[in-house]
Amino acid sequence: MLIRDKIQRNEEITLIKGAALSKNTKGRAKMEELEDIRTPYMIDRDRIVHSKSFRRLKHKTQVYIKTSGDHYRTRLTHTLEVSQISKTIGKGIGLNEDLIEAIALGHDLGHVAFAHNGEEVLNELLPGGFKHNEQSIRVLKYLEKNGKGLNLTEEVLDGILKHSGFSNSSKVNRAITLEGQVVKYSDKIAYVNHDIDDSIRAGLLRIKDIPEELINILGKTHGERINTLVNDCVYNTLDNIDKGILEVSLSKDIGHALAQLRKFMFQKIYLGSILKEEREKAKFVLHNVYDYYMKHIEEMPHIYKNIVEKEGKERGVTDYIAGMSDDYCLVLFNKIYVPKFVIY
Template structure:
């Protein structure tokens, strides 16, 4: 019998990719067994499921850093995700690792992020007695919440990469480890770009020693960071050289003061957090008013779990709409 396209692709992976790469034919599998696709490998299938998911589409209306910016060119959670994917794929290809696995993890890594960026995440973490972490929520989205409670049934390698993309234990695949560092390269550079666009800072405000070490422009910094990762990665860990990593942390410290705590960028966060607090309080007392899926979660896993799931899944726009419906007289917003 002739081999199907998927089998040919799997054989090509064995011929082309590094011995350190995670092969799709050797995946640890899914939570629920499925018949393999004749065309796509397991990781290609995961990528497609993420792209076609509702939670992926909602990322276009979720804050990255700037709340409701008055311009079309500021990053959203979706454009951030795409930039992470591009950087991660470049690294994976250069290292001859599995680009499909890398892309799937990158596209899914922020699916569980809250509205209003990290301010929303901190709000839910403080409100919920069980805490809240967006990377854990991202896994919950793909395992449980998508497709009306059926989940996307992704491979273990993609799920692990999503879970480990921020802090804590490293992903067990090198492809998963790429996402953690690509995420950092992407956000630090696009946040500088957005801050300059907003008039919060200028490129020249970045300390000269950092610019001379990492690059004088955004494109130079990204290119130099990517090249440094490729040159310094070993067979166990994706990493930058010590001197580059130190400069990156210096740049992050600068951005923390200049941008991440800047009132121009964060002045509206207090209002956004207060709004989420009131939405949380309302549905914690009246869980039956949530959509049917979340009412079911409240019955099975508790009210707090359901309310966190509901709020985390909201876009910025939708959370404002819900708040208005709950607390603002109708004739005021018509």
């Protein structure tokens, strides 16, 4: 018996009825031969980890654009925290951890430099708008491997596409697998809490600033809040399944508390006055780099010039800009616009 068969047999024995079994995958856009050891979801996870876009996450900002500290989150460390939280929830429920891990590791590959400020800029400039979850799919299907894409399974792509938003109330935005739904909640659990942690470290937020009623429900410390939310997600989802409802969710009170905590962070930190000046600087840089390449298509890498020919200038330049790390974007801005010493 092949090792892959043993792994898939173990999935049938250990996972709950509503879990996504790798042997039942809807497959890939391009059919591939099965491997002896790895299941399709294991292959997808490994392809994402070894991709260039995954490695670039280490230099993409989560919230704070430029820091001198080593302990502030980046888009990469956020991704790893989402993966850890979602695998814990998935294991507690009895779901496919390989599928969960693949979705979690790939969910933010389409994020732009300079946190959500970059997404706002490209959303203004690209006809039809720009969303990082949709860009993640473009990265995985059309941009990785010099335009060949990674040819991932439908379940992984669906979970990545539908990780945005705050609830599963709309079936249109709900992942087709419970594993994908787990990642959606884990993303919010991770970023709301680790952004609080980073904000306190930066001296921009104090624990006493957080509404007391939310602290009383979710917990005072970072670990307490994560534990409350993870436990609630596991037990509430198991309760849903016992009732015949195949849906991942938080309980009403805990879900409301997390939503209010997220709202507080948007008002105080994400869109607050504290970081307004740095947000505007980041947008200025991106606007000008975008404008430059709209006028100098010939200077972009070959893959993006091909996209310009097939899908237009705005799409090609957007794909190029969206893939940049914060540091690379700043290097290009300085190269393009900052005067150099030519006489010594």
